[in-house]
Amino acid sequence: AQSVTQLGSHVSVSEGALVLLRCNYSSSVPPYLFWYVQYPNQGLQLLLKYTTGATLVKGINGFEAEFKKSETSFHLTKPSAHMSDAAEYFCAVIYGNNRLAFGKGNQVVVIP
Amino acid sequence: DTGVSQDPRHKITKRGQNVTFRCDPISEHNRLYWYRQTLGQGPEFLTYFQNEAQLEKSRLLSDRFSAERPKGSFSTLEIQRTEQGDSAMYLCASGTAGYGGFFGPGTRLTVL
Numbered sequence: 394a395q396s397v398t399q400l401g402s403h404v405s406v407s408e409g410a411l412v413l414l415r416c417n418y419s420s421s422v423p424p425y426l427f428w429y430v431q432y433p434n435q436g437l438q439l440l441l442k443y444t445t446g447a448t449l450v451k452g453i454n455g456f457e458a459e460f461k462k463s464e465t466s467f468h469l470t471k472p473s474a475h476m477s478d479a480a481e482y483f484c485a486v487i488y489g490n491n492r493l494a495f496g497k498g499n500q501v502v503v504i505p
Numbered sequence: 506d507t508g509v510s511q512d513p514r515h516k517i518t519k520r521g522q523n524v525t526f527r528c529d530p531i532s533e534h535n536r537l538y539w540y541r542q543t544l545g546q547g548p549e550f551l552t553y554f555q556n557e558a559q560l561e562k563s564r565l566l567s568d569r570f571s572a573e574r575p576k577g578s579f580s581t582l583e584i585q586r587t588e589q590g591d592s593a594m595y596l597c598a599s600g601t602a603g604y605g606g607f608f609g610p611g612t613r614l615t616v617l
Binding site: 397402429434435436437438439483485491492493494495496497498 | 509536547548549596606607611
Protein backbone atom coordinates (compact mmCIF):
# COMPACT_ATOMS: atom_id res chain seq x y z
CA ALA A 394 0.00 0.00 0.00
CA GLN A 395 1.16 3.48 -0.79
CA SER A 396 1.97 5.77 2.13
CA VAL A 397 3.64 9.09 2.78
CA THR A 398 5.72 10.16 5.76
CA GLN A 399 6.24 13.77 6.74
CA LEU A 400 8.24 14.25 9.90
CA GLY A 401 7.87 17.18 12.26
CA SER A 402 4.32 18.49 12.35
CA HIS A 403 5.47 22.08 12.99
CA VAL A 404 8.39 23.69 11.20
CA SER A 405 9.67 27.14 12.15
CA VAL A 406 11.81 29.09 9.73
CA SER A 407 13.15 32.61 9.82
CA GLU A 408 12.11 35.02 7.12
CA GLY A 409 14.71 34.84 4.36
CA ALA A 410 16.01 31.42 5.43
CA LEU A 411 15.81 28.13 3.55
CA VAL A 412 12.56 26.21 3.76
CA LEU A 413 13.04 22.43 3.74
CA LEU A 414 10.13 20.03 4.17
CA ARG A 415 10.89 16.33 4.02
CA CYS A 416 8.70 13.71 2.39
CA ASN A 417 9.35 10.00 2.06
CA TYR A 418 6.99 7.64 0.33
CA SER A 419 6.43 3.96 -0.13
CA SER A 420 5.02 2.79 -3.41
CA SER A 421 4.94 -0.51 -5.21
CA VAL A 422 4.90 1.19 -8.59
CA PRO A 423 6.68 4.25 -10.03
CA PRO A 424 5.03 7.06 -8.12
CA TYR A 425 3.35 10.25 -9.10
CA LEU A 426 4.16 12.71 -6.30
CA PHE A 427 2.61 16.00 -5.28
CA TRP A 428 3.01 18.86 -2.85
CA TYR A 429 -0.04 20.85 -1.85
CA VAL A 430 -0.37 23.98 0.29
CA GLN A 431 -3.36 24.78 2.47
CA TYR A 432 -4.08 28.18 3.96
CA PRO A 433 -6.43 28.45 6.95
CA ASN A 434 -10.00 27.46 6.20
CA GLN A 435 -9.24 26.88 2.55
CA GLY A 436 -8.88 23.92 0.24
CA LEU A 437 -5.62 22.54 -1.10
CA GLN A 438 -3.64 24.28 -3.80
CA LEU A 439 -1.18 22.37 -5.93
CA LEU A 440 2.40 23.60 -5.54
CA LEU A 441 4.09 21.13 -7.87
CA LYS A 442 4.00 17.55 -9.09
CA TYR A 443 6.33 14.87 -10.37
CA THR A 444 5.10 12.35 -12.92
CA THR A 445 7.95 11.41 -15.23
CA GLY A 446 11.02 13.03 -16.72
CA ALA A 447 13.16 15.62 -14.97
CA THR A 448 13.55 14.78 -11.31
CA LEU A 449 13.89 18.41 -10.19
CA VAL A 450 10.46 19.95 -10.39
CA LYS A 451 9.76 23.65 -10.10
CA GLY A 452 6.45 24.88 -8.78
CA ILE A 453 4.64 28.04 -7.89
CA ASN A 454 5.75 30.65 -5.37
CA GLY A 455 9.43 29.75 -5.76
CA PHE A 456 9.13 26.20 -4.44
CA GLU A 457 10.86 23.20 -5.96
CA ALA A 458 11.19 19.52 -5.13
CA GLU A 459 13.53 16.75 -6.19
CA PHE A 460 12.46 13.16 -6.75
CA LYS A 461 15.13 10.74 -5.55
CA LYS A 462 14.14 7.18 -6.31
CA SER A 463 17.06 5.65 -4.41
CA GLU A 464 16.01 7.48 -1.25
CA THR A 465 12.25 7.23 -1.91
CA SER A 466 12.09 10.94 -1.17
CA PHE A 467 10.46 14.06 -2.58
CA HIS A 468 11.64 16.90 -0.36
CA LEU A 469 10.29 20.41 -0.87
CA THR A 470 12.54 23.47 -0.73
CA LYS A 471 12.42 27.21 -1.13
CA PRO A 472 15.63 29.23 -0.91
CA SER A 473 14.21 32.20 0.98
CA ALA A 474 11.11 32.08 3.16
CA HIS A 475 8.53 34.82 2.97
CA MET A 476 5.88 35.65 5.54
CA SER A 477 3.23 34.59 3.02
CA ASP A 478 4.66 31.04 3.06
CA ALA A 479 3.10 30.43 6.48
CA ALA A 480 0.63 27.62 5.81
CA GLU A 481 0.24 23.86 6.01
CA TYR A 482 2.02 21.74 3.43
CA PHE A 483 1.06 18.23 2.40
CA CYS A 484 3.01 15.68 0.41
CA ALA A 485 0.93 13.12 -1.47
CA VAL A 486 1.38 10.09 -3.68
CA ILE A 487 -1.13 8.94 -6.24
CA TYR A 488 -2.36 5.38 -6.38
CA GLY A 489 -5.19 3.30 -7.81
CA ASN A 490 -7.90 5.25 -9.62
CA ASN A 491 -5.80 8.38 -9.28
CA ARG A 492 -6.72 8.93 -5.66
CA LEU A 493 -4.22 10.55 -3.36
CA ALA A 494 -2.65 9.33 -0.14
CA PHE A 495 -1.49 12.28 1.95
CA GLY A 496 1.08 12.70 4.66
CA LYS A 497 0.05 14.28 7.95
CA GLY A 498 1.32 17.67 6.87
CA ASN A 499 3.81 20.27 8.06
CA GLN A 500 2.59 23.50 9.62
CA VAL A 501 5.13 26.12 8.58
CA VAL A 502 5.62 29.16 10.80
CA VAL A 503 7.71 32.02 9.44
CA ILE A 504 9.48 34.10 12.07
CA PRO A 505 10.09 37.73 11.16
CA ASP B 506 -14.54 31.24 -11.97
CA THR B 507 -13.67 27.89 -13.50
CA GLY B 508 -12.42 26.16 -10.35
CA VAL B 509 -14.07 23.58 -8.12
CA SER B 510 -16.81 25.03 -5.92
CA GLN B 511 -18.41 23.59 -2.81
CA ASP B 512 -21.53 24.58 -0.94
CA PRO B 513 -22.01 25.34 1.87
CA ARG B 514 -18.62 26.44 3.14
CA HIS B 515 -19.64 25.92 6.74
CA LYS B 516 -22.35 23.78 8.30
CA ILE B 517 -23.24 23.50 11.97
CA THR B 518 -25.74 20.82 12.87
CA LYS B 519 -26.99 18.92 15.87
CA ARG B 520 -26.18 15.28 16.40
CA GLY B 521 -28.68 13.06 14.67
CA GLN B 522 -29.56 15.48 11.89
CA ASN B 523 -28.94 14.83 8.20
CA VAL B 524 -26.70 17.08 6.14
CA THR B 525 -25.99 17.33 2.42
CA PHE B 526 -23.02 18.95 0.72
CA ARG B 527 -22.64 19.86 -2.93
CA CYS B 528 -19.58 19.92 -5.17
CA ASP B 529 -19.41 21.46 -8.64
CA PRO B 530 -16.30 20.21 -10.45
CA ILE B 531 -14.37 21.76 -13.30
CA SER B 532 -16.66 21.14 -16.24
CA GLU B 533 -14.31 19.14 -18.43
CA HIS B 534 -13.18 16.82 -15.63
CA ASN B 535 -14.75 13.38 -15.66
CA ARG B 536 -13.27 12.27 -12.32
CA LEU B 537 -14.55 13.51 -8.99
CA TYR B 538 -13.27 12.65 -5.51
CA TRP B 539 -14.43 13.27 -1.97
CA TYR B 540 -11.94 13.47 0.90
CA ARG B 541 -12.34 14.08 4.62
CA GLN B 542 -9.82 16.04 6.65
CA THR B 543 -9.80 16.11 10.44
CA LEU B 544 -7.80 18.52 12.53
CA GLY B 545 -4.07 17.98 12.30
CA GLN B 546 -4.33 15.30 9.64
CA GLY B 547 -3.99 15.09 5.91
CA PRO B 548 -7.07 14.47 3.80
CA GLU B 549 -8.33 10.88 3.62
CA PHE B 550 -10.02 9.42 0.56
CA LEU B 551 -13.76 8.74 0.84
CA THR B 552 -15.10 7.97 -2.63
CA TYR B 553 -14.49 8.37 -6.35
CA PHE B 554 -16.69 8.90 -9.40
CA GLN B 555 -15.86 8.56 -13.04
CA ASN B 556 -18.63 10.38 -14.85
CA GLU B 557 -21.81 9.28 -13.06
CA ALA B 558 -20.48 5.94 -11.87
CA GLN B 559 -19.28 5.59 -8.28
CA LEU B 560 -16.31 3.29 -8.77
CA GLU B 561 -14.74 3.15 -5.34
CA LYS B 562 -15.66 3.72 -1.71
CA SER B 563 -13.34 3.81 1.28
CA ARG B 564 -13.96 1.83 4.44
CA LEU B 565 -14.30 5.27 6.06
CA LEU B 566 -17.59 5.69 4.22
CA SER B 567 -20.05 4.08 6.63
CA ASP B 568 -23.63 3.22 5.76
CA ARG B 569 -24.66 6.66 6.98
CA PHE B 570 -22.77 8.26 4.11
CA SER B 571 -24.02 8.33 0.55
CA ALA B 572 -22.69 10.13 -2.49
CA GLU B 573 -24.17 10.70 -5.90
CA ARG B 574 -23.14 12.30 -9.14
CA PRO B 575 -26.21 12.42 -11.37
CA LYS B 576 -25.48 13.01 -15.04
CA GLY B 577 -21.77 13.10 -14.32
CA SER B 578 -21.80 16.76 -13.37
CA PHE B 579 -22.15 18.01 -9.78
CA SER B 580 -21.95 15.65 -6.85
CA THR B 581 -23.64 15.50 -3.46
CA LEU B 582 -22.43 13.91 -0.25
CA GLU B 583 -25.09 13.16 2.36
CA ILE B 584 -24.49 12.18 5.94
CA GLN B 585 -27.45 10.74 7.80
CA ARG B 586 -27.83 10.74 11.58
CA THR B 587 -24.71 12.80 12.08
CA GLU B 588 -22.36 12.01 14.96
CA GLN B 589 -19.78 14.23 16.63
CA GLY B 590 -17.06 12.16 15.02
CA ASP B 591 -18.27 13.35 11.63
CA SER B 592 -17.00 16.86 12.38
CA ALA B 593 -14.36 17.54 9.75
CA MET B 594 -13.57 19.41 6.57
CA TYR B 595 -15.06 17.66 3.54
CA LEU B 596 -13.06 18.32 0.41
CA CYS B 597 -14.04 17.70 -3.17
CA ALA B 598 -11.56 17.39 -6.01
CA SER B 599 -11.96 16.90 -9.73
CA GLY B 600 -9.44 15.77 -12.29
CA THR B 601 -8.52 13.77 -15.33
CA ALA B 602 -6.53 10.59 -15.75
CA GLY B 603 -3.05 10.65 -14.26
CA TYR B 604 -3.63 13.63 -12.06
CA GLY B 605 -4.47 13.92 -8.39
CA GLY B 606 -7.04 16.62 -8.74
CA PHE B 607 -7.95 20.23 -8.29
CA PHE B 608 -9.47 20.84 -4.88
CA GLY B 609 -12.42 22.94 -3.89
CA PRO B 610 -12.43 25.17 -0.79
CA GLY B 611 -14.10 22.51 1.33
CA THR B 612 -17.15 22.34 3.58
CA ARG B 613 -16.41 22.50 7.29
CA LEU B 614 -18.93 20.45 9.26
CA THR B 615 -19.39 20.92 12.98
CA VAL B 616 -21.67 18.46 14.76
CA LEU B 617 -22.81 19.64 18.20
